[in-house]
Amino acid sequence: MTAGGLALPTRRPRGDQAARGGGRGLGGTFGTIVLLVIFAAIAWSYFTQAKPGQPSCPNPGQPCVAPPRQPTGAPPLHLGTVWQSSELGFGLEYSPRAWQAGEQDGRGIRLDMSPQAISAMGFSAGQAIVVVRGVPASEATPQQLVSQEVDLLRQTVPDIEADTRPGREILGPEIGYQPGIGNVYVGTTDGAAGGAVPVSAAILSASDGRLSTLFVLVVVDPGAGTPQGDLEDAARTLGDSLVNAVSWPGAT
Amino acid sequence: MIVGGMRRLGVLAIAGILACAGCGGTTTSALHGGTAIAAVDAGARDRDLGPADAAERIRFSVDLRMPGAAQLEAAAARIADPSSPDYRHFLTADDIGARFGLPESAIDGVVATLERAGVTVVTRYRQRTALLVEGPARSVGRLFGVVIHDRLDPAGRPYHGVVGEVTVPPQLAASVTTIRGLTNRLRPAPATTAADLRRAAGARLPLNATDLPAGGLKPSDVLTAYDIATLRDAGIDGDGQTIAVVSFDTYRDADVTAFDRAFGITTPLPERVSVGEPVQPGEGAVEVDLDVQVIRSIAPKARILNFEANQQTGFGAILDAIVSDGRANIVSISWGACEAPQITREMASEEPSFRRAAEARGITIFVASGDNGAYCSRREDPANSTVNVSWPATSPSVVSVGGTLLSMRTDRTYLTEAGWEDPLTGGGTGGGLSAVNERPTWQTGAGVETDASNGMRQVPDVAGPADPDSGFVIFTTEGGETTPSATIVGGTSAAAPFWAASTALAAQLAARNGNGRGLGFLGPTLYQIANGPDAAAFHDVTRGGNLRHRATPGWDFATGLGSPDVAVLARALAGQASP
Numbered sequence: 001m002t003a004g005g006l007a008l009p010t011r012r013p014r015g016d017q018a019a020r021g022g023g024r025g026l027g028g029t030f031g032t033i034v035l036l037v038i039f040a041a042i043a044w045s046y047f048t049q050a051k052p053g054q055p056s057c058p059n060p061g062q063p064c065v066a067p068p069r070q071p072t073g074a075p076p077l078h079l080g081t082v083w084q085s086s087e088l089g090f091g092l093e094y095s096p097r098a099w100q101a102g103e104q105d106g107r108g109i110r111l112d113m114s115p116q117a118i119s120a121m122g123f124s125a126g127q128a129i130v131v132v133r134g135v136p137a138s139e140a141t142p143q144q145l146v147s148q149e150v151d152l153l154r155q156t157v158p159d160i161e162a163d164t165r166p167g168r169e170i171l172g173p174e175i176g177y178q179p180g181i182g183n184v185y186v187g188t189t190d191g192a193a194g195g196a197v198p199v200s201a202a203i204l205s206a207s208d209g210r211l212s213t214l215f216v217l218v219v220v221d222p223g224a225g226t227p228q229g230d231l232e233d234a235a236r237t238l239g240d241s242l243v244n245a246v247s248w249p250g251a252t
Numbered sequence: 253m254i255v256g257g258m259r260r261l262g263v264l265a266i267a268g269i270l271a272c273a274g275c276g277g278t279t280t281s282a283l284h285g286g287t288a289i290a291a292v293d294a295g296a297r298d299r300d301l302g303p304a305d306a307a308e309r310i311r312f313s314v315d316l317r318m319p320g321a322a323q324l325e326a327a328a329a330r331i332a333d334p335s336s337p338d339y340r341h342f343l344t345a346d347d348i349g350a351r352f353g354l355p356e357s358a359i360d361g362v363v364a365t366l367e368r369a370g371v372t373v374v375t376r377y378r379q380r381t382a383l384l385v386e387g388p389a390r391s392v393g394r395l396f397g398v399v400i401h402d403r404l405d406p407a408g409r410p411y412h413g414v415v416g417e418v419t420v421p422p423q424l425a426a427s428v429t430t431i432r433g434l435t436n437r438l439r440p441a442p443a444t445t446a447a448d449l450r451r452a453a454g455a456r457l458p459l460n461a462t463d464l465p466a467g468g469l470k471p472s473d474v475l476t477a478y479d480i481a482t483l484r485d486a487g488i489d490g491d492g493q494t495i496a497v498v499s500f501d502t503y504r505d506a507d508v509t510a511f512d513r514a515f516g517i518t519t520p521l522p523e524r525v526s527v528g529e530p531v532q533p534g535e536g537a538v539e540v541d542l543d544v545q546v547i548r549s550i551a552p553k554a555r556i557l558n559f560e561a562n563q564q565t566g567f568g569a570i571l572d573a574i575v576s577d578g579r580a581n582i583v584s585i586s587w588g589a590c591e592a593p594q595i596t597r598e599m600a601s602e603e604p605s606f607r608r609a610a611e612a613r614g615i616t617i618f619v620a621s622g623d624n625g626a627y628c629s630r631r632e633d634p635a636n637s638t639v640n641v642s643w644p645a646t647s648p649s650v651v652s653v654g655g656t657l658l659s660m661r662t663d664r665t666y667l668t669e670a671g672w673e674d675p676l677t678g679g680g681t682g683g684g685l686s687a688v689n690e691r692p693t694w695q696t697g698a699g700v701e702t703d704a705s706n707g708m709r710q711v712p713d714v715a716g717p718a719d720p721d722s723g724f725v726i727f728t729t730e731g732g733e734t735t736p737s738a739t740i741v742g743g744t745s746a747a748a749p750f751w752a753a754s755t756a757l758a759a760q761l762a763a764r765n766g767n768g769r770g771l772g773f774l775g776p777t778l779y780q781i782a783n784g785p786d787a788a789a790f791h792d793v794t795r796g797g798n799l800r801h802r803a804t805p806g807w808d809f810a811t812g813l814g815s816p817d818v819a820v821l822a823r824a825l826a827g828q829a830s831p
Contacts, residue, residue, distance in 0.1 A: 071665070071667075072661060077667075165635075166635035166637075167637070171625065171675065171799045173675050177673075237677055239676045240677050240679070244670070
């Protein structure tokens with residue numbers, strides 16, 4: 001479960017992953033509707049008391065604030081596929097149209113940008129991979145996770161090194177809004193047709209004290225693209241949606 | 253209908269180039285005893301092309317001395333004081349001019365002097381604060397003792413600047429305080445971030461096991477999520493309210509019409525108000541589309557005045573035009589330029605226009621805080637990670653609007669929000685400390701005083717949906733196309749008109765309660781509400797950040813006081829409006 005294994009992508013059927021976020025009980029839906037109707041009626045009554053020129057507040061000139069709207073109890077909206085770590089409890093929601101689930105286990109998942117997504121964005125080449133995984137914080141700190149990942153990537157990107165060019169640093173690294181550390185690394189790997197192919201990897205890691213997580217975005221041939229932009233820009237844009245979609249155990 | 257692919261990326265790239273120009277020189281000349289000292293007006297990497305053609309038209313502003321400036325300040329303080337009998341007795345532009353400005357005869361003398369020099373008056377503002385004037389480069393140069401030069405900024409865009417010290421003729425020195433615009437290098441950039449790329453790739457943009465309706469936020473989603481629907485159901489729809497949009501571009505009627513048709517809006521199209529020459533739709537048209545359509549989503553019956561000017565027109569000139577026009581008491585600005593260090597003088601010269609509008613005329617100005625997190629400079633130079641904030645969002649006379657990512661429930665009601673930050677691309681809600689404006693006395697309350705506080709203005713004040721993952725559905729005509737299509741656009745550019753429109757609803761509710769005078773400048777009021785018994789008017793955002801500062805309980809540098817529960821906020825504001 002590392003991006004270092006990028007030369008050997010494994011694909012598994014998504015199976016029930018896509019359905020996990022879907023089903024909701026009719027009772028809950030009906031209850032929600034009832035609550036909404038009641039609330040709307042109350043609200044309508046409240047506001048329609050006021051005629052033009054007539055105050056709707058008991059004491060004009062004084063605050064007349066009704067209580068804020070109470071949560072309806074409806075479940076969170078899920079339109080993507082929800083993956084959850086069976087061993088560590090953290091999760092991730094992703095679009096099955098943009099990302100294809102690859103190798104996964106109880107601690108992490110690998111996502112490959114779908115060929116359709118790459119094509120839809122106008123690219124004819126390149127590859128982007130995201131790996132999200134976690135370990136108990138007692139096993140590794142974020143710094144250790146990053147070091148381990150760089151070492152693994154070095155197996156396929158022997159010349160990997162930190163990208164120190166101005167503007168390449170990751171400002172405000174976080175995973176699921178948990179602040180952490182992060183950096184960009186670059187190097188080359190052997191291309192299928194021979195020759196060296198450039199690779200970039202954005203590696204982020206964070207910990208809440210109980211769990212340490214790692215988020216890796218690897219882009220092969222990051223400069224592939226069109227005059228308007230390259231694959232790395234596109235992959236990072238899509239990656240931002242993923243890195244913010246990691247949920248920590250116990251979080252809202 | 254959904255556009256996709258790389259076209260939006262192209263727009264983003266262009267926007268980045270536009271933003272570069274904002275880091276350049278200044279246009280201000282500060283007078284000292286009748287002599288104006290020209291500020292640095294060229295960037296180090298700019299190219300001077302030599303003297304401008306003698307006939308090149310130079311448009312600039314002449315700020316007029318206000319003999320009653322101290323009295324105006326005192327009047328403004330009374331207008332803002334709830335214990336004063338003048339509370340919210342706002343002044344008209346004519347009032348300001350007649351009571352505090354130069355006599356008409358003195359302004360006539362200024363005009364005559366300018367015209368003798370070959371400079372004509374384009375606009376004479378009713379509040380007698382400034383004149384918008386224009387003349388050939390040679391005449392303008394002679395008048396002020398400088399030579400107007402043509403230059404190119406590093407992006408290759410032309411502008412004009414001055415060589416030499418600006419000297420004001422003695423016959424003008426008694427009546428003129430500041431010359432603005434002899435250099436027009438500053439070009440504000442829109443704070444829009446498009447989501448087409450994500451959608452094109454099929455990404456569904458989830459957040460923490462939540463997600464958004466396919467296709468972005470539609471008007472009905474916004475109304476439900478932010479508790480606006482209850483107001484709308486009660487007939488609060490913006491009727492009778494007027495919102496001015498500051499635009500350095502314009503919109504196409506077809507774009508707004510397509511949006512209206514898609515969402516059942518039947519009210520008249522916005523009104524264009526040109527500040528200077530008429531503006532044709534350009535690369536910033538999507539920004540104007542966003543502003544106008546977000547407002548129409550929330551307050552469809554509010555009158556929208558699109559004050560449009562070319563990008564080399566100063567903010568101050570447009571604010572002066574809005575004050576003089578007198579119809580709007582809410583303003584939305586989704587454009588800005590990074591603060592330090594290049595444009596501090598420009599900002600200083602524009603501030604009086606903001607202050608007069610906010611205080612005396614009772615106008616609330618909502619300004620987008622920027623889309624590069626705490627690092628505004630990155631908008632202008634991706635390699636520059638200097639901590640910086642966007643102006644005019646840092647003006648103490650505006651309400652600065654930051655951005656969030658909205659998560660909803662399946663019934664589209666509000667679930668939670670996070671401060672917008674995208675660490676891989678460097679996008680995020682603008683926020684931080686101003687380098688040039690001091691913190692206003694009203695910016696107080698829980699969370700405001702932090703370890704980073706240094707007495708300077710802290711932004712943003714409030715927040716609204718801005719992350720392109722919870723972007724708004726709008727209709728716009730992409731470059732190279734002839735018909736509008738739906739797209740999703742985010743950025744704090746969306747959050748500013750979101751607040752402007754929400755405030756229009758509150759003003760209408762206040763008017764219905766018999767308090768039709770207007771709400772006035774809302775900066776102080778919003779902090780009072782957030783720190784008082786009506787604090788539930790805000791969703792306090794406590795997750796996310798802006799790539800540097802975290803969203804925390806109470807005020808924070810990422811989301812300010814938070815986003816509104818609009819119905820609760822409207823009732824709070826309406827209740828506080830004076831009868």
